[in-house]
Amino acid sequence: MFNVQIDGVWHQFKKGTRVIEACAQAGVYVPRYCYHPKLSSPGNCRMCLIEMGMPRMGPDRKPELDTDGKPIINWMPRPQICCAQDVAEGMGVRTNSPLAQECRKGVMEFLLINHPLDCPICDQAGECELQEFSVEYGNAGSRFLENKVKKPKNVELGPRVTLDDERCILCSRCIRFCNEIAHDDVLGFVDRGSHTVLTAHPGKRLENNYSLNTVDICPVGALTSSDFRFKMRVWFLKETKSICTSCATGCNTIIGTREDIVYRQTPRQNDHVNSCWMCDYGRLNFKYLEAENRLLESQVRSGSKLAATEWKDAIAQAALQLRQFSGGNIAIVASGRMTNEELWLTKKIAELLGPRYIDIVPRRGEGDDILLSQYRNPNRVGARLILGLEPEPGKILQAITEGITRGEIRALLLLGENPTNFGIPVEQLATLSTFIAMDILSNPGNECATVRLPAAGFSEKRGSMINGKGRLQRLNRAVRPPGNARDDWEILRDLLQALGGSNGLYSIDDVFRQMSSEIQEFHGLTLNKIGDLGMHVINVDESPRAPVDPKAKDIERAEKKRPLGR
């Protein structure tokens, strides 16, 4: 540990701590633009200038001490940046001295001389560090009388990112992100002095699957998301902490919503899972929540048509139909997109119905070495654990398909999956005596259902999932389900009740409580105890192959040594 004086107070910091981080640990915020804790530090914005000093050495080459026994500091005459410098023994730091304040004012003035007066129409307004630091550390007026340099506006850097070069403060965060995290050397600066601009290298586009992270880390409104820009002022957005459900990694997210509409998802820092990043595929995978074929009413088949029915009648009808079958006549196909609570209720339903076949639909795609997992079911691990699917989920789907084709399986309970995607043709589905489908969207498969139940999307419900590395994480409700759609756990709870009588499950916390008393990995946990960053509960390692953060591997090792289920 090193002793460091920050603004007159002595603190201790670990060797290797950056001075800017040491200041933060001491409760002192130093403004910064180019510094990002997960990227290298080029020190090019100069916003973090401070006064720095080292102990005064006596003739014996030992630090001279003051009357309190602390080193006397020799202050350097010039300011220093604190983002690229580690702490050292006896170091002194002044973050708010007249010199430091004057320097920040000067830097702000330089940064703003060519910056357009765009704030009222800029998409970054409300979360712009240039605005915020200008108010906090800058000058009220401008002394710049010359014409501002004009730079390219509305440049499509790639399919999802739009650049306004005039707003760029040349911090290089986006360039470093592409090189160091996305491993795609695509951005760079060209030209000199005031005419320097950010651009993509000739013949290249910013189109990697992580491109939208550059928008998150751009401290100003230069890089904007082509999808989100001009859709909503950020101060109107309600922010809900949740997780991405588009693959087994389970990146931590913030869902930005207003009036029950999801406008954007941004990554939330969790060094055990996704560091500060998420992929574009997962980030933008929420449009289907607003799809035209969204199921809005519970429906029961009447002749050749599905007719809207009250929820309690639809549930009673589903239970009545399912009760006629058991053993080899009935199959349950659940989904690896369901939460643990939903899967546990499915298991309870299965215990009452006694089907011979129960499985989930595997979902695979191309993964990468950064975050995206080849397993696209977000709760594959939870499904295996709770439903006891061994050796592999999806192994008995073939038997289910064949059973339906042979006419042996007469009843199907299908939860959150499209049956035509796993090989059951619509004609075969139409021959089933009982076909209860719970889903978000209408599809040709569930059009044949005898009872169809509209469920909630990932942002419309609460629950927990286990990611591909065995981390239990929470999903939170950001918006209400549309129409008469309901949270899946409530639908399954009602169905369970209709089949087996009262079950004492009144809230999702009750479901988790009962589940945790049965499943060893959840012993002693509640939904609240999981916390915003989740907890490691089971040793699996399904994805991604390489950690995003060099420190992540150490964290994981330490986590795996912890007793499970606590």
Ligand code: SF4
């Ligand atoms: S576009 Fe944004 S992140 Fe990239 S260099 Fe400019 S200010 Fe920095």
Ligand code: SF4
């Ligand atoms: S890596 Fe997976 S969990 Fe993370 S944002 Fe992408 S799809 Fe979602």
Ligand code: FES
């Ligand atoms: S944050 Fe230190 S130089 Fe930019």
